[in-house]
Amino acid sequence: xxxxxxVGARPNFVKVAPVHAALATLPGIRSTILHTGQHYDRxxxxxxxxxxxxxxxxxxxxxxxxxxxxxxxxxxVAFERQVAAEPPDLxxxxxxxxxxxxxxxxxxxxxxxxxxxxxxxxxxDRTMPEEINRMVTxxxxxxxxxxxxxxxxxxxxxxxxAGRIVDTGNVMIDSLAGLLEREGxxxxxxxxxxxxxxxxxxxxxxxxxxxxLAQLADLLGSLAATAEVLFPVHPRTRARLAAxxxxxxxxxxxxxxxPLRYRDFVRELAGxxxxxxxxxxxxxxxxxxxxxxxxxxxxxxRPITLEAGTNRLEPECDGDLLGAARDLMGRRFPxxxxxxxxxxxxxxxxxxxxxxAALAALVRR
Ligand code: UD1
Numbered sequence: 001x002x003x004x005x006x007v008g009a010r011p012n013f014v015k016v017a018p019v020h021a022a023l024a025t026l027p028g029i030r031s032t033i034l035h036t037g038q039h040y041d042r043x044x045x046x047x048x049x050x051x052x053x054x055x056x057x058x059x060x061x062x063x064x065x066x067x068x069x070x071x072x073x074x075x076x077v078a079f080e081r082q083v084a085a086e087p088p089d090l091x092x093x094x095x096x097x098x099x100x101x102x103x104x105x106x107x108x109x110x111x112x113x114x115x116x117x118x119x120x121x122x123x124x125d126r127t128m129p130e131e132i133n134r135m136v137t138x139x140x141x142x143x144x145x146x147x148x149x150x151x152x153x154x155x156x157x158x159x160x161x162a163g164r165i166v167d168t169g170n171v172m173i174d175s176l177a178g179l180l181e182r183e184g185x186x187x188x189x190x191x192x193x194x195x196x197x198x199x200x201x202x203x204x205x206x207x208x209x210x211x212x213l214a215q216l217a218d219l220l221g222s223l224a225a226t227a228e229v230l231f232p233v234h235p236r237t238r239a240r241l242a243a244x245x246x247x248x249x250x251x252x253x254x255x256x257x258x259p260l261r262y263r264d265f266v267r268e269l270a271g272x273x274x275x276x277x278x279x280x281x282x283x284x285x286x287x288x289x290x291x292x293x294x295x296x297x298x299x300x301x302r303p304i305t306l307e308a309g310t311n312r313l314e315p316e317c318d319g320d321l322l323g324a325a326r327d328l329m330g331r332r333f334p335x336x337x338x339x340x341x342x343x344x345x346x347x348x349x350x351x352x353x354x355x356x357a358a359l360a361a362l363v364r365r
Contacts, residue, residue: 169346
């Protein structure tokens with residue numbers, strides 16, 4: 001039985017690793033990785049395979065960047081050819097990136113069973129490209145593997161039959177727990193003196209509009225007056241910063257660096273006093289680590305992180321952000337891996353085997 005994982009972007013690599021490893025222990029199953037090429041820079045792709053101990057992809061489509069239609073279309077054309085040449089028995093897609101939705105559309109039309117890891121998350125904000133990708137993928141998937149209770153609730157509300165949904169916990173947390181173990185990190189290590197703040201921003205809603213980007217640069221500058229601020233910059237954001245005065249404005253106050261490899265980023269997270277982000281995955285990672293997180297968005301598709309207490313939504317770029325940062329940094333959260341809300345949802349470092357068991361059951365049926 002051949003199970004093929006389709007991945008393309010940074011967060012996908014973190015999610016596939018524990019599932020691929022767990023499937024390798026099951027007899028009679030061949031598990032292969034297809035990389036669409038949505039992310040292709042060494043720091044956005046190859047280093048993740050190294051740090052996650054993933055084998056090189058079995059198939060690389062090499063599609064690269066483009067508009068949404070160009071990228072989604074290019075992945076569909078290339079993936080359709082691939083599945084026609086070597087049809088897998090089951091395809092697994094992860095998260096909400098363009099590679100996920102593109103592969104789902106191809107599988108649905110080629111009659112190939114499809115499983116979606118991280119199903120059911122909804123921001124209820126259709127201006128986010130990821131929300132469209134999530135809706136399309138869940139509509140087409142045969143098996144929906146859910147990371148938190150909101151996922152099941154949203155799917156049932158959309159009419160998905162309960163028998164297709166499995167609560168597995170969060171495989172991204174398996175990768176995080178594995179790396180913490182390998183690095184010997186057992187507890188958070190925020191600095192005793194000046195707070196250390198890690199910033200990541202890449203959502204079009206934050207970085208594509210020059211006015212918003214300038215406001216954010218102002219705020220990060222103010223934060224840097226009392227904290228050390230490290231900003232690993234995503235290529236999309238780097239391009240926007242270079243095209244507006246915000247880039248120069250940041251350069252004097254904030255430490256701007258290339259994207260960090262997974263291993264280094266996790267070390268930075270564990271050593272941070274606060275995270276400021278618009279990423280989905282980092283809201284989850286900070287919750288597990290017990291690091292306060294300010295999410296610069298009006299909504300989150302991951303409400304469990306709000307319930308866990310570590311995450312707070314801050315859609316406005318105003319002075320309140322600094323107050324919120326101070327307030328959140330002053331709070332104490334359960335230590336790494338001990339938050340009861342997350343543990344109850346299966347964020348225990350063992351989601352990979354649960355996903356693998358559900359996939360094996362489907363493919364053997
Ligand atoms: C994508 C996902 C987003 C996810 C993010 C994680 C979609 C719609 N978006 O956003 O959900 O949170 O990945 O990082 O799928 N680029 C490079 N090198 C690379 C990859 C991209 O320079 O290796 C540049 C290109 O100029 C490209 C731009 O970044 O046009 C955006 O890349 P893209 O994959 O389209 O979207 P992300 O912003 O990375």
